[in-house]
Amino acid sequence: MLPAALRRTRAIAVKELRQMSRDRLTLAMVVGIPLLQMMIFGYGINYDVRHIRAGVVDLANTQASRSLVADIGSSQVVDFVAHPAGADELRQMIISGTVHAGLYIPPDFERRRLDASRPVAQVIVDGTRPGVDTAVRAITDAPLPGRAGLVARATPAIEVLTEFNPERRTAVQVVPALIGVILSMTMVIFTAIALVRERERGNLELLITTPVRSLELMVGKILPYIGVGLVQTTLVLLVGVLLFNVPINGSLFDLYVGAALFIAATLGLGLVISTAATTQFQAMQLGFFTLLPSILLSGFAFPFEGSPVVVQYIAQALPLTHFVEILRGVILRGASLSDLWWPVTKLAIFVVLAMAVAVARFRKRLD
Amino acid sequence: MSAAAGAAASAASSAADAAIEAHGLTRRFGDVVAVDHAELSIPRGQIYGFLGPNGSGKSTTIRMLCGLIRPTSGTIRVLGLDIPRQSESLRTLIGYMTQRFSLWEDLSARENLTFIANIYTLERHHAARRIAAAIEEYRLAEFLDRPAGTLSGGQKQRLALAAATLHEPPLLMLDEPTSAVDPQSRRDFWEGLFALAARGTTILVSTHYMDEAERCHELAIFDLGHIVARGSPQQLMRELPLQVIEIETEDTTGARAALRGLASLRSLAQLGLRLHALLAPEETDAVARVERLLAEHGVRASVRHAAASLEDVFVGATLPRAGASR
Numbered sequence: 001m002l003p004a005a006l007r008r009t010r011a012i013a014v015k016e017l018r019q020m021s022r023d024r025l026t027l028a029m030v031v032g033i034p035l036l037q038m039m040i041f042g043y044g045i046n047y048d049v050r051h052i053r054a055g056v057v058d059l060a061n062t063q064a065s066r067s068l069v070a071d072i073g074s075s076q077v078v079d080f081v082a083h084p085a086g087a088d089e090l091r092q093m094i095i096s097g098t099v100h101a102g103l104y105i106p107p108d109f110e111r112r113r114l115d116a117s118r119p120v121a122q123v124i125v126d127g128t129r130p131g132v133d134t135a136v137r138a139i140t141d142a143p144l145p146g147r148a149g150l151v152a153r154a155t156p157a158i159e160v161l162t163e164f165n166p167e168r169r170t171a172v173q174v175v176p177a178l179i180g181v182i183l184s185m186t187m188v189i190f191t192a193i194a195l196v197r198e199r200e201r202g203n204l205e206l207l208i209t210t211p212v213r214s215l216e217l218m219v220g221k222i223l224p225y226i227g228v229g230l231v232q233t234t235l236v237l238l239v240g241v242l243l244f245n246v247p248i249n250g251s252l253f254d255l256y257v258g259a260a261l262f263i264a265a266t267l268g269l270g271l272v273i274s275t276a277a278t279t280q281f282q283a284m285q286l287g288f289f290t291l292l293p294s295i296l297l298s299g300f301a302f303p304f305e306g307s308p309v310v311v312q313y314i315a316q317a318l319p320l321t322h323f324v325e326i327l328r329g330v331i332l333r334g335a336s337l338s339d340l341w342w343p344v345t346k347l348a349i350f351v352v353l354a355m356a357v358a359v360a361r362f363r364k365r366l367d
Numbered sequence: 368m369s370a371a372a373g374a375a376a377s378a379a380s381s382a383a384d385a386a387i388e389a390h391g392l393t394r395r396f397g398d399v400v401a402v403d404h405a406e407l408s409i410p411r412g413q414i415y416g417f418l419g420p421n422g423s424g425k426s427t428t429i430r431m432l433c434g435l436i437r438p439t440s441g442t443i444r445v446l447g448l449d450i451p452r453q454s455e456s457l458r459t460l461i462g463y464m465t466q467r468f469s470l471w472e473d474l475s476a477r478e479n480l481t482f483i484a485n486i487y488t489l490e491r492h493h494a495a496r497r498i499a500a501a502i503e504e505y506r507l508a509e510f511l512d513r514p515a516g517t518l519s520g521g522q523k524q525r526l527a528l529a530a531a532t533l534h535e536p537p538l539l540m541l542d543e544p545t546s547a548v549d550p551q552s553r554r555d556f557w558e559g560l561f562a563l564a565a566r567g568t569t570i571l572v573s574t575h576y577m578d579e580a581e582r583c584h585e586l587a588i589f590d591l592g593h594i595v596a597r598g599s600p601q602q603l604m605r606e607l608p609l610q611v612i613e614i615e616t617e618d619t620t621g622a623r624a625a626l627r628g629l630a631s632l633r634s635l636a637q638l639g640l641r642l643h644a645l646l647a648p649e650e651t652d653a654v655a656r657v658e659r660l661l662a663e664h665g666v667r668a669s670v671r672h673a674a675a676s677l678e679d680v681f682v683g684a685t686l687p688r689a690g691a692s693r
Contacts (some may be wrong), residue, residue: 007485011482015474018478205465206470208435211455365434
């Protein structure tokens with residue numbers, strides 16, 4: 001016979017699993033959301049910017065200027081879709097959003113070619129669109145084919161070696177971190193709702209008159225969802241490996257331990273939310289409120305090294321930040337959990353804190 | 368009586384025979400006084416009723432007695448335990464049924480009972496025996512494997528009572544358990560309560576049905592947060608401090624108009640072709656007075672003294688308190 005506390009915890013967990021298996025919407029969320037998001041994000045997010053709509057103004061219109069336009073166009077970074085008459089019209093087209101970049105070749109192009117101190121042409125970039133600037137800059141850095149008369153460029157002084165992702169494929173950078181993002185989306189909302197739903201349906205009033213303790217209730221509620229989260233992790237990993245050829249360089253065991261820790265942290269956060277929310281709608285809102293900073297600040301989308309110090313502190317308080325670190329470390333760099341002891345420790349601290357807050361805030365009372 | 372009940376009984380040996388004692392029990396929600404200095408002494412083994420309209424403080428009182436809401440002031444002892452301080456020790460000793468069906472609607476009846484048995488950590492064989500007994504006693508077999516959400520009001524009530532009594536608590540607190548149930552199911556439900564009381568369970572039940580209140584051993588009538596009357600139903604009916612005059616007439620509208628000016632009239636209620644008038648005790652020769660008034664207004668009626676019904680008691684007890692009664 002199990003100790004009473006364990007029996008009550010197990011009773012809650014079994015009940016939770018039963019309810020979950022009967023709720024088709026929840027089941028669809030468990031499987032459907034990860035698959036759908038993997039497809040959308042895996043294919044959709046691409047930092048390798050190509051085919052930017054651009055305009056070209058060639059006021060020189062010499063053979064050399066025409067081959068410069070052809071060379072830049074053949075890089076595929078920009079597509080020259082418009083040929084405005086002058087600089088003003090090009091600018092207007094950028095303002096209206098018809099094109100996002102432009103190449104301006106001045107009438108004295110031929111003279112500039114012979115003068116190394118002056119640029120031969122100008123590239124105009126719409127600075128409001130992230131990524132465009134960097135991408136277009138890259139083509140200007142690229143050595144153009146050494147055509148006769150063009151100013152020759154020296155080879156770069158420093159060579160860059162991109163480790164663990166030599167082809168610099170976005171999918172390799174994004175897909176591992178996506179595990180964390182997808183888990184965040186579903187897990188916080190699952191637990192936030194699981195407790196609030198019982199409050200709304202009146203189950204909680206009955207439950208708090210039974211001998212079940214707050215900690216038993218909380219642990220019993222999150223245990224089944226840790227299982228669900230690991231299933232989701234597996235699904236996302238499978239899609240990542242099969243569809244996006246993401247290599248798994250580290251140990252799967254380490255990966256699952258890290259995932260379980262992160263899931264517990266996220267579920268704990270969901271429980272804290274559920275002690276504050278009185279309706280499922282509020283719980284959803286609060287869940288989304290934590291989701292956006294997680295996605296934007298965790299280093300999933302862009303490095304947080306450039307953010308102000310305060311924002312970096314906020315990022316440190318988000319479990320996803322540490323999990324993204326663990327995911328990229330284990331999956332791509334082949335790191336072990338002992339290499340990643342610091343993010344692992346921070347996640348563990350988060351789990352303990354979240355559970356403590358949830359248990360402390362949850363009262364077996366109605367007032 | 369179960370082992371748990373026995374333990375509670377010995378724990379409470381000092382508290383004489385009362386299962387529940389409350390003194391000066393008060394609860395405020397902001398400016399609203401939901402319960403105002405309630406005094407309660409509920410003996411063991413009785414069915415004790417809280418009768419009162421919605422919002423009269425019945426539910427708040429029950430919730431305070433089981434430790435779900437803390438009183439603003441006052442003291443509570445339930446089965447010898449100091450509430451709310453010792454609420455957790457009370458958990459295994461009470462069964463609680465909420466106003467609203469609060470078992471899990473997406474679990475079957477059997478799964479709900481199994482869950483409750485595990486939450487109260489009943490030993491496995493004992494749990495199986497208790498569940499089998501509950502299925503038998505509350506006729507659950509016909510819908511045992513159906514989701515609880517699909518059951519009728521009466522079936523849900525039987526299931527909820529089975530769940531509340533699975534761990535054989537010596538004290539049951541039922542908050543308007545029959546508000547969503549048809550009359551036949553209500554009768555069945557009360558059969559169940561009498562059977563439990565006969566086995567020594569103390570039952571506290573709130574209701575706004577007169578027929579249910581009349582079945583209780585003892586009653587407390589709630590109005591606007593106050594307990595305005597208490598005693599056995601018979602005693603309350605016998606000792607109603609008002610005269611009940613029954614008027615039988617075809618012209619009830621005329622009779623109402625005729626009696627409007629009567630200063631001693633406290634209340635006038637219609638039951639089909641009969642009117643029940645509650646008159647202050649000072650009114651001497653009330654029947655003659657009423658007959659004269661009706662005749663003056665040309666209303667033909669037969670008028671007589673009647674024994675008070677529980678409804679008369681309730682109406683009398685919940686009259687606006689601006690009157691002389693308090």
